[in-house]
Amino acid sequence: MTEWLKQAVRDVERDPETVHRLFPQATRRGGAGARAALLKALVRAAPEPLERVSTLYWQGDAGERREILEALGDLGLGAGALPLVRDALRANDPRLVAAALGPYGSTWLDDHSFRQGVLKCVFMSVPLASVAGLDHRLDAELLRMLAGYAAERRAAGRPVPSDVLERL
Structure with a gap:
């Protein structure tokens, strides 16, 4: 932990309001993991x-x-942060969508939202390996949805992503 980060953590613990000033500069000044x-x-x-x-x-x-989003699973906030995950799942940024389906999202999202998020990953070419808990949450309905996607791709003469095929 850098000296900057040690001081920043002490500052936030002393006065939580300082996080608004420190958070934007944390990665640049404190390195990887500083924001977490x-x-x-x-x-x-x-x-x-x-x-x-x-x-x-x-x-x-x-x-x-x-x-x-990546840190949510370690913060102990319960289901309360789901609005953040749902927002990220509506984004067009594949990095946000992937982060939304990290350990926190995989734990707290209902089945329907999780399935829709997985399909969005497929549509956005986000590797399914980035979806936390996918093998545990892969159910008959999600398999049906993935099979439908694969059938549409084949009918259009387009390739089916290998990570989708691996699960069918």
């Missing part, structure tokens, strides 16, 4: 951590949003 460390400090220190994390997400750029 600040989020953990925020959750420990803030009286309403879900509200604070949500505010950072809604005010953040795509990179900040992605890192928040």
